[in-house]
Each structure stands twice: as structure tokens, then as C-alpha cells.
Amino acid sequence: MMIMRFHKLIQSRLLWMVFLGIVVVSFVFMGALEYSGGGGGQTRMLQAPVAHIDGEPISFLEFDTARRLMEINFQGQIPRDQLDDAVFERIAMVQFARKLGLQVPRGVAEREYARELTNEEGQIDEALRMEYREFFRRSNLTEEAQINYIREQMLVQDLQRVFSTFAVNTSFDAERWAAMETDLFETSRIQLTEELLPEPVAVSDEAAETFFEDHKADFTLPEQRKVHYLTFNVSDFTREDDVMSEEDARAFFDANPNRFMRPVQTETEDGEMTWEMNPRDFDEVKPEIMDSYRSSRARERAKEEALSLAVRLTPRRGRPAPEIETVAEELGMELQTTRFFEQSDFLENIPNSNRFTRAAFNLDESEIGRTSQPVDGRDHVYILQLADIRPAREPEFFEVAEEVRERALADFTRKALEAYATELKSELQAHLDAGVPFAEAAANLGLEPEEIMPFQLQDAQNGGPVFPMDVAEKAGAYTTGDLFGPVEDPRFETLSLVYVHARAPQPEDHRRWIDETAPMIRANVEMQGFIEYFRDQVLLRNLQKERGLSSENNGI
Secondary structure, X not given: OHHHOHHHOOOOHHHHHHHHHHOOOOOOOOOOOOOOOOOOHHHHHHHOEEEEEOOEEEEHHHHHHHHHHHHHHHOOOOXXXXXXXXXXXXXXXXXXXXXXXXXXXXXXHHHHHHHHOEOOOOOEOHHHHHHHHHHHHHOOOOHHHHHHHHHHHHHHHHHHHHHXXXXXXXXXXXXXXXXXXXXXXXEXXXXXXXXXXXXXXXXXHHHHHHHHHHOHHHHOEOOEEEEEEEEEEHHHHOOOOOOOOHHHHHHHHHHOHHHOEEEEEEEOOOOOEEEEEEEOOHHHHHHHHHHHHHHHHHHHXXXXXXXXXXXXXXXEOOEOOOOHHHHHHXXXXXXXXXXXXXXXOOOOOOOOOHHHXXXXXXXXXXXXXXXXXXXXXXXXXXXXXXXEEEOOEOOOHHHOHHHHHHHHHHHHHHHHHHHHHHHHHHHHHXXXXXXXXXXXXXXXXXOOOEEEEEEOOOHHHHOOOOOOHHHHHHHOOOOOOOEEEEEEEOOOOEEEEEEEEEEEOOHHHHHXXXXXXXXXXXXXXXXXXXXXHHHHHHHHHHHHHHHOOOOOOOOO
């Protein structure tokens, strides 16, 4: 909902001026610095600033540590192409919070970190703590860095609460939305289909060619690629000694309880049937764990073999790479070649071919980038080599004539329906203004309204009765006696005119909705809206406007 966007809630110019008075900062990057060699070059590189925020330098080490901690703690939830920007946003928030005087004692962050290591008896699990430390060591991080990350995260949360206190009137917003969500609507609709048009819509050859010229870019034929590939069957790399001990299988089972559940239907005290997820016994799932281990070991070997071949097919030390045909013949492998395909195509001989096609379109025509790394398939591992590229191009009319006619017909039909709907709405409204009841006004124009089941907008969120969403999404702006539309229903490619017979408040639903959703609105604003507001209004806008910088060209 739009209410969930923080900056939409700040309507007061006075509040905005107060906020600007507090936020006397300009978050502007100064660009990346180039590093020079020589003695201590690595230390200088780590300490050299890659950006400035509010005049304070951000070193490469600080940025890199924050980036890796953020990637670990968010577990891939932030897209990689947005991660750099997210790191700078977080650093800016922490700096701003400290300037406001907000503090989080180190002991609070230490206790929060300790909670992650506490066992069921409330004691620190030393074995788990050692695992954490080993993980941080492998990641070139420290336990201290994670504690500082938690401390800064708590500081950002305090800053979010400060902002919500300044700018959010939750009670007002809850009241405003409760009225919209809980009022009961009684409506009728008149669906306008192609059959109701006074004249049928047709597309002549001349009209189709004109439409094509006006929309030629919409018919661009996408890039196509052809690749050679070699296949490694995972099952060929299975060994008899790939046996997982029962002790290791039990440890894996205990460490992954949620992976071994089954749905079970049960009856509640009220006599209703429901589904629950129940754990499976170890003895039942042990064969699955063993098979999974055997398969994973075989896949690792297949990928190692494929990687060795990929390295062989890549030039190095000034030596050209051998031809893939020669290598395949030497190894007795079958070299296969795809047809030309687009990135969205399904390849018939490649089960679950998404990874395959994605890898193919990541290849380039250079010697180094022409051959892929091992690509995982369902039961196979592949090595791809780029064979040919057909660049994207604008087609000639005859190549896409049928598609052009279909799209032109749809476009012409829509415009004809919109014009017809506008005309009918004007005539209906004239009858209504003259005091003619809606049903009679529609009948006078030869139309048959469809009565819609009474609904509340909250029904859509609560899984209530099915009703036309296209009507519900617009109805909140109208009241008893209003005629609105045309409303588009994308499911059936139709337009509708809608009449509101009655809109009645439901006091009990209204009060319940406020009680249930006011906390949700505040929580959502604090966690999401503030971040969007801070990003849009304070940080990224300035960056893009003043310097045109992004995560792709900030020099990191």
C-alpha cells in the first residue's frame, strides 16, 4: 500500500523544514582514489579512502568489511548489484545517528551476540562459538567485527524510531485506511466487450504496416546464440567407497531438522481439518541422506573434471587454446551444438535449462571469455563454448507480420472500447442526473448490468469471498451514487463501468481493523519506509544529481 512508503506520509511543509534543519548534511561521494605501488602499498591501499560521506573518509578496509558483514547477515537477500549502494546507505545512517547523539553501549551488542550462541540451558555453547570464530576466520573477519556490526545495526534501528516519532501519525493513518478497508460496498458493473461495439474492428494491410513503423522497436528480434557443449554425467563419477557414516548422517539430520518434515492432516478441537508439518524419523530419512551424500560427492568430481577441461580450453602464458572439437575427439566425448536460441528459450535436450542459457549469454567473444566454467544441470555438468552470435535487430515487416496484426488488432480494439465506454458513461450519467434509477438507465441504453457480491476491501487481504479486484482497487475513492470507470480487467481484456449503489460503514470491523493494523503500520514504516525515505531524499538523490555515481562506477 502507498501508506507503507515513508516519504508519502510527510505532508507538512513545517515538518520538512524542521527535518532539513536537523539534517544539515550532504552525503556526496568524492570518488575513488587511485592507489600507487611501493613500500607499504598494501597498507596504504586498505586505508586509502574510496569515498567521503559528509566530509568523512570511508577507507577501502572499512567499506570491504562492512560489505562482507552485510552480505553474511542478510544471507543474499540484497541483490549483488545493489549491495554497494546498501553498504554506503548503512554507513551514512550510522554516521548520522551518531551526530544526533544516539548511542548503543558495547555491552548491549555483546549480549545480543551472545544470545545467538546460547543453548537451551541458557549457557554459551562453546562448540558453536568456535564454529562462529572459524567461520569468521575463513571469511577474513573477526568476532569483534560482528559485534560492532550488531551495535551499528541497533543504532540504525534507534534512528528509525526517532524518524517515525517525528513524522508518523499512526492513529491518523490507521483511521484513514480503516474507513477505506472496512466499508461495505454494494456495486453493479457493465462489462464492455468487443461484441458490444457498434462496428467490428478490423486491421487492413496498410494499417498493420503503419502500426509496425510506429512501433518498430517493440518488435525487435532479441540476440540469439549458438554454443558447443560437452556433457559430464554425474552418475559416471560415483564411487563404491562414497559411504557416509551413520554418525555423520545423524549429525546432518540433527543439524537440519526443517529439511525432514512431512505434511500431516489433523482435526482441530472445532472439528476442522488442517495441515501440520511433522518431523520424520531418522531411520526413515537415512537412505535419503546417504544418497544425497553419494550424489554430492559424484557431482563434486564431475565439476572438478569439467573445470580441468575448461582450463585446458582457455589460452594461457601466450599459448593458444586447443580447439574444442580436437579435445572432444581425443577424450572420446560427444561434442554437441545447440540451435540458435534466445535467453528466454527452453532447450529441448537440456533439462531445467535456465542455468545453461544464462551461462551461454555470459560468454563473450574474447579468447578468455569464450569458454564457460562448469555449469550445473539436473543430472549433468556442462562445459560451454561460444560458437556464434546473431545480434538483436529490427525485423522487416514480413518477418513479424502475424504478430503485428495481432497486436494492432488488440490496440485498435482497446481504443475503440475506451471511446465507447466514455460515450456510454456520459449518457448513463445524464440519466442518473435526471433522477432515473441506474437499472432503468442501463436498460434504456440496451445494457445489462451485473450485480457484484457486497464486499470490503479487507476481504482481499483476509482471503475472504472472491470479488473483482479491478473494481475493488478503484472503489475506495467513490461513494453512494457514483458511476466510475472505465475499469480494466486484465484477466479477460475487458473494460467495465461501475455504479456504487451503497457504501456503508461497519463500526465493529472498523475498530478491529485499527487495533490489528496500527502496530503493523508503525513497524512497517520504521523498518522499510524510513530506509526508502533516507535513500531517496537524503543520499542517493544527491549522489545521482551531484556526481552521477552508482555502485557500477564508484571506483570500487
